[in-house]
Amino acid sequence: MADQSDVWLVVPVYNEAQVIADVVRNALETFPNIVCVDDGSRDGSAEAIRGSGAHLVQHPVNLGQGAAIQTGVEYARSQPGAEYFVTFDADGQHQVADVLRMLERLRAEPVDIIVGTRFKGDASHIPLIKRVVLKTVVAVSPRLRKLKLSDAHNGLRVFNKKVADELRITLNGMGHASQIVDQISQRGWRVTEEQVEILYTEYSMSKGQSLINGVNILFDTALKTGSKR
Amino acid sequence: MLIQFLLIGTVIVLLVFFLRHHGTTKTAAGVKIGFALFMVLAAVAVLRPADVSKLAEFVGVGRGTDLLLYALVVAFGFATINTYLRFKELELRYARLARAIALRNAEAPKHEDLNVDAEDPARSA
Numbered sequence: 513m514a515d516q517s518d519v520w521l522v523v524p525v526y527n528e529a530q531v532i533a534d535v536v537r538n539a540l541e542t543f544p545n546i547v548c549v550d551d552g553s554r555d556g557s558a559e560a561i562r563g564s565g566a567h568l569v570q571h572p573v574n575l576g577q578g579a580a581i582q583t584g585v586e587y588a589r590s591q592p593g594a595e596y597f598v599t600f601d602a603d604g605q606h607q608v609a610d611v612l613r614m615l616e617r618l619r620a621e622p623v624d625i626i627v628g629t630r631f632k633g634d635a636s637h638i639p640l641i642k643r644v645v646l647k648t649v650v651a652v653s654p655r656l657r658k659l660k661l662s663d664a665h666n667g668l669r670v671f672n673k674k675v676a677d678e679l680r681i682t683l684n685g686m687g688h689a690s691q692i693v694d695q696i697s698q699r700g701w702r703v704t705e706e707q708v709e710i711l712y713t714e715y716s717m718s719k720g721q722s723l724i725n726g727v728n729i730l731f732d733t734a735l736k737t738g739s740k741r
Numbered sequence: 742m743l744i745q746f747l748l749i750g751t752v753i754v755l756l757v758f759f760l761r762h763h764g765t766t767k768t769a770a771g772v773k774i775g776f777a778l779f780m781v782l783a784a785v786a787v788l789r790p791a792d793v794s795k796l797a798e799f800v801g802v803g804r805g806t807d808l809l810l811y812a813l814v815v816a817f818g819f820a821t822i823n824t825y826l827r828f829k830e831l832e833l834r835y836a837r838l839a840r841a842i843a844l845r846n847a848e849a850p851k852h853e854d855l856n857v858d859a860e861d862p863a864r865s866a
Binding site for chain 2: 547549558562564566567568569570571572573575576579582583585587682684
């Protein structure tokens, strides 16, 4: 297996004490560098991370997933030798094998960022309502169509140092996925996507982003201010 | 009716202006001037209600009271958006502050943990 010491996994964690240690341990078998950003969890997630072999960065208060990803990327990009970055969910729904495939492509092809998609192959395992909503998001977003992206709200992304250095997530909550897509098109990062498998375990289903939250995302995105600070 | 154009026009212009230039000194000054004007108009409306009614008739609203109501609705809407944007901005600064603290206190894994693969004596899940 190729040496993965130039790869950093960024894992935003919020109240995942039940599963985070296993997820980290599983990923550590392949990737030596993992940073978990504990986003002010109240359930002992930090303790679980401390014993797991991952780097721990702790938000003193809960800020939201977008903020946690930004923190993790800032931490990882300041580490010596960091060249490739992966955003990886804490609840165990992403597959290490998918990440490896994406990294292989990122190293070989002239692209800056690869986004996971659930819709390239067979999508029947995705719960129906979720499928309809996610497809609607893509259908109404001209930017996604232009970039030929089929799944904007996939948490699995792999990108290089250039993207990590330029990435600036300012929407602290769940709006960050759309913001990343915005920045892909604004900063001209070369993007492609890769079929990934999401494990809809009972645990991740019970926590999953509620669809109502989509309203919040739309609102935040629409009212994004022009101030660039 | 003239009032319809006026109201919708104001809303659109203010909205675009707000979202594009929020947070600059100019906007802050603009908001203050707008507020002062609003206060002056309020005083005029109290002192000379007949003039307000005349103005209302001119723009196509029945009574001066109705005109005031419309103006109030628009003003309220903008006060709300202004507050919302202010909050967002504060939230962003707050996030940066928290991030700086978090990064300063980052903990690297202890070395024993790295070498242990199968069993982890420090912790069992």
